[in-house]
Each structure stands twice: as structure tokens, then as C-alpha cells.
């Protein structure tokens with residue numbers, strides 16, 4: 324893509340037209356941190372905000388990808404176009420293989436109404452958040468109605484990424500036992516819908532009871548929305564239609580007077596804005612700290628107490644603010 328404004332406009336028009344080639348190309352530009360990506364995203368952004376972003380978060384191996392694969396099939400039957408963003412997929416989609424930058428789910432590989440993209444956890448916190456935001460914005464601009472965002476729900480990165488979702492599904496498996504106590508704060512905060520996947524295993528009832536108890540203790544009903552708990556067996560599609568209904572109910576609740584949806588939309592923009600600023604600051608900090616020898620020399624001076632991190636931090640910040 325040339326930097327000529329007319330060429331950028333033409334490229335942007337192709338993305339808005341839903342061209343898979345142009346969309347994939349834009350994502351590569353984002354990945355490679357090409358400066359032109361910023362200009363493209365800036366032009367696309369006004370056309371975004373139509374897609375419904377659904378986060379699918381859960382522990383490794385809880386069945387997120389299998390469930391996502393099933394959800395795609397359900398939404399396709401409703402005639403919706405579906406984008407999938409898998410952040411750090413440590414295991415491939417069911418029966419799929421990673422082909423270039425596209426994970427192909429068996430049944431959806433040749434469906435033009437489905438676009439699947441994986442993102443590796445490689446950069447810093449802001450970097451991953453920002454790439455995810457950018458890819459979701461491109462899919463949104465391409466006209467995908469639903470965007471499924473699969474993230475492993477363990478680290479801070481993922482909690483950040485979930486802020487992008489309009490509805491966030493937390494996938495749990497039976498037999499969590501006492502673990503649920505450890506994760507309760509985190510999951511209660513982010514879940515709009517619980518999927519108890521692998522419900523073909525023992526212990527699903529117990530897990531559901533545990534969550535209900537936690538919800539009661541936290542008095543979630545007071546917020547106007549009590550996250551429904553749906554049992555699923557992703558491998559056989561059992562309960563997936565009910566999960567789709569629970570997600571739709573959460574979307575419908577956004578119209579209610581007591582919904583926090585307007586506040587969430589603002590929080591979503593705050594998250595995107597702050598990710599951009601943080602990511603650029605981190606980049607510029609790295610530049611300001613200089614090349615490896617310069618950095619090392621500074622660290623040696625710190626070790627020798629010839630200077631202090633307080634003074635050096637101020638010096639770097641002053642430089643950034645002036646520059």
C-alpha cells in the first residue's frame with residue numbers, strides 16, 4: 324500500500340467492502356508495525372462499532388476453541404458473518420492446523436463468511452492489547468456481524484483484552500473444587516455468561532452450585548444482570564444453542580434502563596485509547612533507553628549507585644515530553 328492518500332482511500336474502501344485479501348493485508352501491516360497501518364486504522368475507525376464482540380475466556384484446555392468452533396456454526400446458521408480472533412492459541416482449533424496467519428477450523432475453512440485470525444502473545448502487555456484491538460477493528464470494518472475473541476484467562480493481558488468484548492463468556496470445567504475460591508474475584512468480575520463446558524464429566528452440578536453461591540455472596544443480582552450459567556458439551560454441541568441464547572439475552576439486556584452497557588461502551592473506548600497511548604510510550608521508552616551498550620552502561624551506573632532510578636526515570640520522561 325503506497326502512502327499516497329488516494330491509494331490509502333482505495334485500500335480502505337476495499338476493506339469496508341469486505342475484501343478478505345485487503346483485510347488480511349491490513350492485519351499484516353498492523354503486525355509488522357508499518358507506520359501506514361495507523362493511517363489505515365484511523366480511516367477505518369469511524370466505520371466500526373457495528374460488530375458484536377464476544378469474549379471467550381477460560382483456562383487452558385477448558386474447550387474454548389471447540390466451543391468457539393460450535394458458536395461459529397450457530398451464528399452462520401443465523402446468517403451472520405463471523406470473525407474469530409484467537410489470542411495465543413496454545414492448541415489448534417479442533418482438527419485444524421495453523422496455516423500461515425489463518426487457523427482453519429475444519430468445517431469453516433472454505434466459508435467466506437468466516438475469517439479466523441490468531442495472535443501470538445509476544446510483545447508487552449500494551450502491544451498485545453493493541454494488536455487485538457486493531458484486528459478486531461479491521462474485522463468490524465470488514466462488516467463481520469459477530470467477532471469471537473478467544474483468550475486464555477490467566478494473566479493480566481487477557482483481563483485487558485476482555486475489556487474489548489461486549490459480552491464475555493467465561494468457560495469453566497467441572498471439578499474445579501477449591502480452585503474456584505482462588506479465581507472467584509477475577510471471574511465474577513469479567514463474566515456476563517458462564518459456560519460449564521465438559522458437562523459430560525462429573526461435578527458440573529457442584530460447579531454450578533459454587534458459582535451460584537459466589538454470585539449470591541457478591542450480590543450480583545443488584546447490578547440488574549445475573550450472569551446465566553449454561554452447561555455445554557462442546558464436542559457434541561450439547562447446550563451450545565442455549566449458550567447462544569444466553570449471549571443474545573445479555574445483548575438484549577443492553578437496552579434495559581439498568582444495564583451497564585453505555586458505561587461499558589465508554590470503558591471500551593477508554594481501553595482502546597489507553598492501549599494506544601501505553602503502547603507508544605513503551606516504544607518510545609525503549610528508544611529513549613538507547614541501544615544495548617548504552618542501556619548497559621546506564622545499568623552499571625545504577626548498580627554502582629552513581630545515579631538513581633528516580634533521577635534517570637525523570638530524565639527519560641523529560642526527554643519524551645520534550646520530543
Ligand SMILES: Nc1nc2c(ncn2[C@@H]2O[C@H](COP(=O)(O)OP(=O)(O)OP(=O)(O)O)[C@@H](O)[C@H]2O)c(=O)[nH]1
Pocket residue numbers: 381382383384385386387388389390412413414415416417475520521522523555556557558559
Ligand atoms: N469430554 C469433553 N471434552 C471436550 C469438551 N470440549 C472440548 N473438549 C476437549 O478438550 C480438549 C481441549 O479443547 P480446546 O477446545 O482445544 O480447549 P482450549 O480451551 O481452546 O485450549 P487452549 O486454547 O489450549 O487453552 C480437546 O481435546 C477437546 O476435544 C467437552 O465438552 N467434553
Ligand SMILES: [Mg+2]
Pocket residue numbers: 387388389412413414415416473
Ligand atoms: Mg484454544
